Structures are given as C-alpha cells and as structure tokens.
Amino acid sequence: MPPVFSHGDLRLYLLSLLDESPRHGYDLMQALSDRTGGTYSPSAGTIYPRLSKLEDEGLVTKTVDGRKTVYEITAAGREHLDARRGDLDGIEAGLADTVRLIADEVRGNVRAAMRSLQADLAAARDAGRSAAASPTEPENARTAARTQVQRADTAIDEFRSNVRADLRTHVARTGALDPSIIEELVMALDAAQAQVRRALRG
Structure with a gap:
C-alpha cells in the first residue's frame, strides 16, 4: 500500500x-x-x-x-x-482513495477466506455422503467420516488464523477497523454454519 x-x-x-x-x-x-x-x-x-x-x-x-x-x-x-489550494484538493482526493483501497483490501481478504472455507465444507459434505453410501463397510465409513471432520477442523483453524492475522495486521497498520467488515464476516460465518447444518440434515 x-x-x-x-x-x-x-x-x-x-x-x-x-x-x-x-x-x-x-x-x-x-x-x-x-x-x-x-x-x-x-x-x-x-x-x-x-x-x-x-x-x-x-x-x-x-x-x-x-x-x-x-x-x-x-x-x-x-x-x-x-x-496551494489546488494541491490541497489533490491531497484530500488521494486520502479518500487510500481509505477506499484499504477497506477493499480487507474485505477482499475476508471474502477469499470465506470462499475457501465454504469449498472445504462442501468437499467434506460430499465425502461424508459418499461414505454413508457404503452400508456394507460401516467401520470404513466411520473412519472416513472422522478423517473429514479432522479436515474440517484444519480448514476452520487455518481460516481463523489467517483472518486473525489479516485483521491484526490491518489494525496495527492503520489503528482502526471498519465495523462493516466485521459485520460482513459474522454474516458470512452464520451463513456457512447454516449451510453445514442443512447438509448434515440431508
């Protein structure tokens, strides 16, 4: 930046x-x-x-x-x-552009992390359905399901770590954080949780 x-x-x-x-x-x-x-x-x-x-x-x-x-x-x-009024007008326009760029950068990072999480959750859901479709091998299905749960845990932990690092870096650099970014993050997490629950109910 x-x-x-x-x-x-x-x-x-x-x-x-x-x-x-x-x-x-x-x-x-x-x-x-x-x-x-x-x-x-x-x-x-x-x-x-x-x-x-x-x-x-x-x-x-x-x-x-x-x-x-x-x-x-x-x-x-x-x-x-x-x-130097003309120079000052240019400075103020540049400040407005900088604020927009930084806010867009943080929002983009949050959206990218959410897309990655949703893709991992969808893959875990599909794998879970495939395992459930093999009733002749219940133990193998259970083992596969545990593997997918671990995969989901890893994806969630990675998402949490990446977003936390992005937010802390932004606050350390700028000293502020637009509340709308956090509201968007919370809404996306709620939507992802609802999607998982729907998938688990079949």
Missing part, C-alpha cells in the same frame, strides 16, 4: 487543519486519524518537527496554555494555503 501522504503533503495538510481552528499537537494527530478513517495514525515524532518548521517559516505561531502548546495559523500561513 502506498504511503498516505507523499513528500511535503503532510505539512500542507497540517496547515489546513490549523486553518479550521487552533489546535495542540494531540488534537492534530487525532484529527489526522479521523480524517483518514484510521488509515494514518502519526506519532509525535512525525508531527512536531513539521509544526516547528511551519513556525520557523512564519506560517504558524504557538502559545503555551497550561501544559499544552497550542498552534495557530498566521496570515502568511493562510496566504500560503490559498496559493
């Missing part, structure tokens, strides 16, 4: 956030996370050096309010922002 902000874009976007209202550093970090749908959670080591540079350039000022340092855009900062 490409970086959320290209070189120099974060600096301009911080200026645009300060144009909305004065903010302290944590507010800016939270606003960036909120505006990017959780796909970007910057550290203090990323934000404060850029704020310091904006201050050096006379584009922002800072004042100490208790234990917080509040940053505010200057008139020169607003002029700079107005001059």
Whole structure:
C-alpha cells in the first residue's frame, strides 16, 4: 500500500487543519486519524518537527496554555494555503482513495477466506455422503467420516488464523477497523454454519 501522504503533503495538510481552528499537537494527530478513517495514525515524532518548521517559516505561531502548546495559523500561513489550494484538493482526493483501497483490501481478504472455507465444507459434505453410501463397510465409513471432520477442523483453524492475522495486521497498520467488515464476516460465518447444518440434515 502506498504511503498516505507523499513528500511535503503532510505539512500542507497540517496547515489546513490549523486553518479550521487552533489546535495542540494531540488534537492534530487525532484529527489526522479521523480524517483518514484510521488509515494514518502519526506519532509525535512525525508531527512536531513539521509544526516547528511551519513556525520557523512564519506560517504558524504557538502559545503555551497550561501544559499544552497550542498552534495557530498566521496570515502568511493562510496566504500560503490559498496559493496551494489546488494541491490541497489533490491531497484530500488521494486520502479518500487510500481509505477506499484499504477497506477493499480487507474485505477482499475476508471474502477469499470465506470462499475457501465454504469449498472445504462442501468437499467434506460430499465425502461424508459418499461414505454413508457404503452400508456394507460401516467401520470404513466411520473412519472416513472422522478423517473429514479432522479436515474440517484444519480448514476452520487455518481460516481463523489467517483472518486473525489479516485483521491484526490491518489494525496495527492503520489503528482502526471498519465495523462493516466485521459485520460482513459474522454474516458470512452464520451463513456457512447454516449451510453445514442443512447438509448434515440431508
């Protein structure tokens, strides 16, 4: 996945956030996370050096309010922002595209894992029916059925492990997770369970 902000874009976007209202550093970090749908959670080591540079350039000022340092855009900062309004529009469009790409990637991984699970369950169901069709060899049929149950266990464990890894990687990378993705996962699991129960009832 490409970086959320290209070189120099974060600096301009911080200026645009300060144009909305004065903010302290944590507010800016939270606003960036909120505006990017959780796909970007910057550290203090990323934000404060850029704020310091904006201050050096006379584009922002800072004042100490208790234990917080509040940053505010200057008139020169607003002029700079107005001059680069077209660049800012491009940054915001790119952010929207990045959020969509990441959400689509996670949904695609969940759907692929569900398709694999459903295929394994269908194969286990067909094998179970084949074993049941051999009444002259009940012990062999029982052994074959246990083998298929083990196969289903392996498929379920693999699915669980893969989805958990995908979700944890996504959260570690972005700091957020769209609830609709989990709702879709739960619905797919419910559907798969219902399909198994129908198959077992014959």
